[in-house]
Amino acid sequence: MTLSAQIMAMSTIASGDGASLSPFMTGLIVFILSCFVGYHVIWNVTPALHTPLMAVTNAISGVIVVGALLIVASETGQDVTYLGFFGALLASINVFGGFMVTRRMLAMFKKQK
Amino acid sequence: MSADVFAFFYLISGVLFTLGLKGLSHPESARRGNTMAMLGMGIAIFTTLFDPNVKGFFLIILALAIGAVIGIIIAKKIDMKAMPQLVAAFHSLVGLAAVLVAIGTYLSHRATGNINGVLMIELFLGAFIGAVTFTGSVIAFGKLQELLDSAPVVFKGQHMVNAAMAIIILILGVIFVATDNFTALIILTVISFVLGVTLIIPIGGADMPVVVSMLNSYSGWAAAATGFTLNNILLIITGALVGSSGAILSYIMCKAMNRSFISVILGGFGAEAGAGDDPMAAARQKGVKEAAVDDAVFMMANASKVIIIPGYGMAVAQAQHAVKDMMEVLQSKGVEVKFAIHPVAGRMPGHMNVLLAEADVPYDVVQEMEEINSEFSTTDVALIIGANDVVNPDAKTLKSSPLYGMPIIDAYKARLVFICKRSMKAGYAGVDNSLFTADNASLIFGDAKTTCEKLAAALHDA
DSSP: OOHHHHHHHHHHHHHTTSSSOOHHHHHHHHHHHHHHHHHHHHHTSOGGGHHHHHHHHHHHHGGGHHHHHHHHTSOSOHHHHHHHHHHHHHHHHHHHHHHHHHHHHHHHOOOOO | OOHHHHHHHHHHHHHHHHHHHHHTTSHHHHHHHHHHHHHHHHHHHHHHTTSTTOOOSHHHHHHHHHHHHHHHHHHHHOOGGGHHHHHHHHHHHHHHHHHHHHHHHHHHHHHHTOOOHHHHHHHHHHHHHHHHHHHHHHHHHHHHTTSSOOSOOOOTTHHHHHHHHHHHHHHHHHHHHHHOOHHHHHHHHHHHHHHHHHHHTTSOGGGHHHHHHHHHHHHHHHHHHHHHHHTOHHHHHHHHHHHHHHHHHHHHHHHHTTOOHHHHHHOOTTTTTTSSOOTTHHHHHHOOOBOOHHHHHHHHHTOSEEEEEEOHHHHHTTOHHHHHHHHHHHHHTTOEEEEEEOTTSSSSTTHHHHHHHHTTOOGGGEEEHHHHGGGGGGOSEEEEESOOGGGOTHHHHOTTSTTTTOOOOOGGGSSEEEEEESSSOOOTTOOOOGGGGSTTEEEEESOHHHHHHHHHHHHHHO
């Protein structure tokens, strides 16, 4: 594909077919609004729990495991399978390790008797 | 299932993640929040298994199981002191996973002929951010674990080299998108790996809390970029939440050190430290007052209010349990005991709070710098354990001090200040501290743990 054809193709995809939103635009809307949600939610986190916050954000960013799961068994090539498998494994360490260590930390926070 | 059904369940996951983070506004609601986030993850993974691209479960279960075993073992074994390293290591995994998913998605889509320009831009961003996150986090891990020297590594033309690499990555990205050239994607990923290293090596040990927060943010943006490539709203939501979380923490850390984000990124802070000269020589010449344990015990036993200021030195000496015993003895004598925490005490945001919680210090006697600073003028004894730069009054008064302008814990305002110190060494930032020579301050030399144990025992008998 030539560069100009590529750009034309991109602009069609980015603008959708006119009737419905392109996936990119939907993603962008979700992304921007989620940043605002994140901003407000995170400022409310008490500084005492900033370490558990980082641990739990570690865990939830392991949701990238979803991306790996979508390719590991997609049967589109041996190399794709390997990449997906290791991606899933690494992200899974994050998910399980992150949630468990957050749980362990939060259990330590006790009120004065 | 139609795409709408998937999106619906992913949306539920996203809401549960958000509620999980919201729970962290208070220790009481935090545990429930964590459970909600776990539930959200469970829904996300389970939903994905129904995707038409998932044509078998064996490898998926195997990968998840291996990851689960490794993750759970690490989570159970890890020493709380090592949390910053663990978090850095986890960031690196997200980064590498993002790279693998980006390349894998490209190959998978190429095999089925579903490649377009928008997708390639997103893949380029996913691979780039993921790669920088990966190697950057590995370097941060190495510095925190002390496998690498924590001092900044600076060389001439460093920023030019970084800028050049960034431009080359951008050019390769354009080539990749325009000509569908897989080799360009691989080369730009490799250069991004190098860039991750060169971006983090000039940042010194004192700035590590910012670095860890910043990489937290990057790992979020990497997940969001991956979400765009997959048109997956959950990854986009999560990436945005994590990205903004890391960005806010970076901002809080920078503010607490009075550093601009740019100056932290550019690095080199504390480069002069440890160059053989002794920053404490002046203090020693002026003469510091050395106190015996008994002096501190007498003053504390007769105090009505004691504030303890812990720093990373407390964690290094594993003194937190001894500190907690001391707190209990004091409380049994009717002395009010509180803890004052500086935002950058320890090596990551909130690190001290976790270490104290681990030692069973109740969270309601542990207060943040801004909450407690006004109380020092009515405090009889401020006891500093293993903290240095965060109580340095030079930050307020001495314009030539590298710490000038940094908010500090006003320990110097207390009637008496006792400082537990192992030696006359400068702090992590390698800066002189005039508190040590102040009239109301005395130093108790020795290992923090031994000193606190002695203090607790002597208080018990007092």
